Amino acid sequence: MDFKSVQRLFPSEDGNKPQQAAFLNYIGNLIENIDSLKDPEKSTLGNIQDKNNDFYKELIENTYTPQSGIGMDQVVQELVNLSKGSPYQTRNYVTNSIPVASMAGIIGQLTTALLNSNSLWDVYGPAATEAEVRVISMMSKIVGYDYTTSWGYTTWGGQGAVFNGLRLAIVKQFPNSNEEGIPNNLYCFASENAHYSLLKSVEATGIGSKHLITVKAGADHSMDLDDLKCKLEGVIQKGGIPVYIVATTGVTDSFGIDDVKAVKEITAELEKKYQLKPIHIHADSAMGGFYSFFREYDFANNPLQFEENVLVSLEKINERMQHIHLADSCCFDFHKLGQNPYNASLYLVKNGQDFGLLDLEEFDTPYVGNRGYGSYHTGYTLECSRMGSAVSIYASLLAFGVEGYQQLLANYVRVNLAFREKLVNKIPRISITNNETIGPITNFRLYENKANWDFEISGRATSEEIDKINVLNNQLFEILGKNREGVFFGDTKKQCLVDVSNSRNRQPIYAAKFFSISPYTTIEHLDHIVEAVDSAIKELEEIKNEVLI
Ligand SMILES: *Cc1c(COP(=O)(O)O)cnc(C)c1O
Numbered sequence: 001m002d003f004k005s006v007q008r009l010f011p012s013e014d015g016n017k018p019q020q021a022a023f024l025n026y027i028g029n030l031i032e033n034i035d036s037l038k039d040p041e042k043s044t045l046g047n048i049q050d051k052n053n054d055f056y057k058e059l060i061e062n063t064y065t066p067q068s069g070i071g072m073d074q075v076v077q078e079l080v081n082l083s084k085g086s087p088y089q090t091r092n093y094v095t096n097s098i099p100v101a102s103m104a105g106i107i108g109q110l111t112t113a114l115l116n117s118n119s120l121w122d123v124y125g126p127a128a129t130e131a132e133v134r135v136i137s138m139m140s141k142i143v144g145y146d147y148t149t150s151w152g153y154t155t156w157g158g159q160g161a162v163f164n165g166l167r168l169a170i171v172k173q174f175p176n177s178n179e180e181g182i183p184n185n186l187y188c189f190a191s192e193n194a195h196y197s198l199l200k201s202v203e204a205t206g207i208g209s210k211h212l213i214t215v216k217a218g219a220d221h222s223m224d225l226d227d228l229k230c231k232l233e234g235v236i237q238k239g240g241i242p243v244y245i246v247a248t249t250g251v252t253d254s255f256g257i258d259d260v261k262a263v264k265e266i267t268a269e270l271e272k273k274y275q276l277k278p279i280h281i282h283a284d285s286a287m288g289g290f291y292s293f294f295r296e297y298d299f300a301n302n303p304l305q306f307e308e309n310v311l312v313s314l315e316k317i318n319e320r321m322q323h324i325h326l327a328d329s330c331c332f333d334f335h336k337l338g339q340n341p342y343n344a345s346l347y348l349v350k351n352g353q354d355f356g357l358l359d360l361e362e363f364d365t366p367y368v369g370n371r372g373y374g375s376y377h378t379g380y381t382l383e384c385s386r387m388g389s390a391v392s393i394y395a396s397l398l399a400f401g402v403e404g405y406q407q408l409l410a411n412y413v414r415v416n417l418a419f420r421e422k423l424v425n426k427i428p429r430i431s432i433t434n435n436e437t438i439g440p441i442t443n444f445r446l447y448e449n450k451a452n453w454d455f456e457i458s459g460r461a462t463s464e465e466i467d468k469i470n471v472l473n474n475q476l477f478e479i480l481g482k483n484r485e486g487v488f489f490g491d492t493k494k495q496c497l498v499d500v501s502n503s504r505n506r507q508p509i510y511a512a513k514f515f516s517i518s519p520y521t522t523i524e525h526l527d528h529i530v531e532a533v534d535s536a537i538k539e540l541e542e543i544k545n546e547v548l549i
């Protein structure tokens with residue numbers, strides 16, 4: 001390979017037409033080839049690739065870096081090969097919260113790539129940093145933060161936001177902890193339904209997972225406030241220091257919404273009673289926070305003319321969501337309900353000045369920031385270079401606008417309301433196990449003969465009875481999973497925990513999951529989706545009968 005061919009691997013230096021045409025041609029080929037694999041009746045691009053036990057072993061053994069580059073046409077072909085069998089968000093894609101990236105989001109990310117814009121410093125990445133400042137302000141206004149004092153940055157997922165919130169929580173109470181290390185009596189709190197992000201964070205910060213206190217959740221899958229208060233006081237009275245409470249606003253599995261307002265009232269009361277420093281509250285709104293787009297919706301006049309049942313549900317969600325701004329920090333995973341390509345998460349804090357507690361000294365950052373030129377340098381993030389995902393977030397916010405997001409998010413609610421009704425009408429052996437919450441998710445659980453969730457949630461079942469139904473649902477997961485090329489459902493082995501009559505340990509509930517995340521899933525397609533559940537149950541019965549014979 002000669003040097004000239006190497007130069008031709010780059011976009012042009014001068015905008016010349018032949019190089020531009022070549023570049024557009026690669027992109028065009030990629031899109032055409034992926035499009036040719038699409039089929040709305042499936043949830044995948046072409047057939048799922050069979051992966052035997054040696055699949056990855058063979059990849060490891062047989063893949064080499066070519067001696068000479070293989071040429072861009074061939075590269076594109078290899079990329080198309082990689083996409084075969086990939087899940088794709090058609091109407092039949094109802095598993096977890098993985099969106100099809102919108103065109104705005106993709107073009108935004110392409111822009112970042114073309115400019116290779118780094119959010120670390122505005123001298124190097126003016127597009128990324130300008131977009132970041134803009135989206136911080138846009139989303140602060142949406143969620144109800146005072147945009148003159150709030151601040152934030154794009155980070156590594158909802159996980160990163162939970163971690164960054166904890167970092168801030170510690171340094172706010174212990175400003176010297178970065179030099180001296182942390183005391184050994186710090187405690188964090190979250191619902192038993194919270195995402196495991198906090199578990200990893202208490203491990204990584206050295207607080208230790210034994211100092212993560214899980215709070216019981218109630219029938220609506222939100223944090224039980226009496227239990228929170230009781231556990232906070234228990235820790236305080238034993239000499240522990242509560243530093244961080246994660247209130248999940250939109251639980252990943254069930255869409256329960258913790259009451260941020262009540263959590264704030266409890267911490268204020270206890271801070272006063274025990275003369276504590278403020279306890280940092282992080283609203284883990286990674287998933288559900290997008291329903292903040294309804295914070296200022298005119299529910300009385302209903303300008304987008306949502307049907308009555310959809311409107312009532314949206315208002316119910318908003319009752320809790322509207323209080324996110326009372327939390328000290330929050331997060332928006334644009335790569336979930338924001339419909340952006342990975343990774344696109346925005347972490348926001350109410351009081352931006354707090355970042356000063358984490359910022360590095362000039363002496364520690366010799367090659368960026370703190371110059372006469374350039375005025376935006378993010379020395380307070382854990383990352384050094386950061387991908388400019390704010391550009392794609394900016395593009396999405398501009399393309400959808402508030403109303404575009406409202407339409408999408410309302411359709412998820414519309415589809416879930418209808419799905420629940422159709423499912424239990426068709427299959428009386430099924431209960432909806434998150435019936436007290438609504439959003440993009442429905443959890444459903446199969447029983448031997450008749451729906452029995454009321455009995456289980458009331459704590460009257462024995463742990464053996466719960467186990468038995470869990471086993472049955474696990475069998476259903478296997479069949480739904482095997483059939484996922486048709487309709488792709490999700491499942492969870494801990495949708496929530498319930499009390500049982502014969503043990504003090506709360507028992508996890510297994511449930512299948514319908515997660516509406518595709519813009520193409522609409523009410524007309526639900527009969528087919530319910531049919532897929534029904535035939536999976538029939539398949540399950542056949543297997544059971546065969547075993548008996
Ligand atoms: C998805 C999710 C996370 C983790 O987010 P990533 O973007 O995958 O890191 C954290 N919390 C909640 C509530 C989530 O739904």
